Amino acid sequence: MAKKEAYKLQAVDSIERLPLSEQVYITLKQAILRGDLQPTEKLNEVKIAEQLKVSATPVREAFRKLAKDNLVVIVPWKGVTVKGDTPEEIVALYQCREVMEGLGARLCAERATEEQIEELKTLAIEMHSIEDARERVEVNSRFHSMISTISGNDSVVDYLADFRERVNRDMYISSFNSGRTRECDDEHDHIIQAIENHDGEAAEAAMRLHIRNAFVFKKATAEIAERAKEAKTEL
Missing domain, CATH: 1.10.10.10 (Winged helix-like DNA-binding domain superfamily/Winged helix DNA-binding domain)
Incomplete structure (x- = not known):
């Protein structure tokens, strides 16, 4: 049957x-x-x-x-x-994301008002206490989108918006991993600190590290899934 x-x-x-x-x-x-x-x-x-x-x-x-x-x-x-992403697509996506989100964070640090910084801090604090994966992804998406918007660079905003949904799918996966979730919270805090200090260089470095770490997690998760698939095929 x-x-x-x-x-x-x-x-x-x-x-x-x-x-x-x-x-x-x-x-x-x-x-x-x-x-x-x-x-x-x-x-x-x-x-x-x-x-x-x-x-x-x-x-x-x-x-x-x-x-x-x-x-x-x-x-x-x-x-x-x-459809799943190929290894080449994953690398290409995160390479571009690192550069664009890094630039967005740099410009955000240089241009953010005190009110905008407080709103970003509120979102970051909120994520520390969120346990529901879907709610966390929604708030995380707002956090990253707000940074790109504050940057004032329309090309950064448009480019990141184009693949936000693909990124959100990865975020759902990481949001179910408590270890990666805690790391993300810490990384967000470092980004916020640099933005609050209006330190563009530090903000870009913190954001690029955040995206690189997300890539490492995504790559490891994809490799585990591929090994599981191969093992299932062999049975």
Whole structure:
């Protein structure tokens, strides 16, 4: 008897009168970015339609949009799977992120007002006490986005916004790791201290170290997942 797929999805409700395919797209996209649907996981069109209580057509349309977002891979006659980053993509993403977020932190330190610094400090303090992974990712995203906004450099803001969702998916993974969570809190504190001192050089160095450490964690997590996949294949 074939194993029945069970996805961590909820039935689609009306979302501001959006077309059904758009509602399905948003539901699946959120599940992928939260990690409820894992990289390399195969997505069964019929089963998802049944679980979301919709027809197969909006699911098929949602798959096409997700493929354009580079979140799923559609292979004719083989199906749809959640896309994982290749080692080369991971390196490229974090190399660019380190440079751009580092620049954003430098400019933020040079331009931040006392009110903006206090708001950043409030967000950093809030993260110390958050235990829920999803809430932590939301606050963390606001923290990083605020730094780039304060930088006043539209290119930094636009560039970081382009891959914020991909970064947030990684943040969900790290937010479930208590060790990495504590390290992030400490790293955020160092960034804030440099910004409060209006020390652009120190702020950039602290942010770049923060992103490098995130890369090391991401790379290690990906390698563990790959070894687990290979071990499962050998069984």
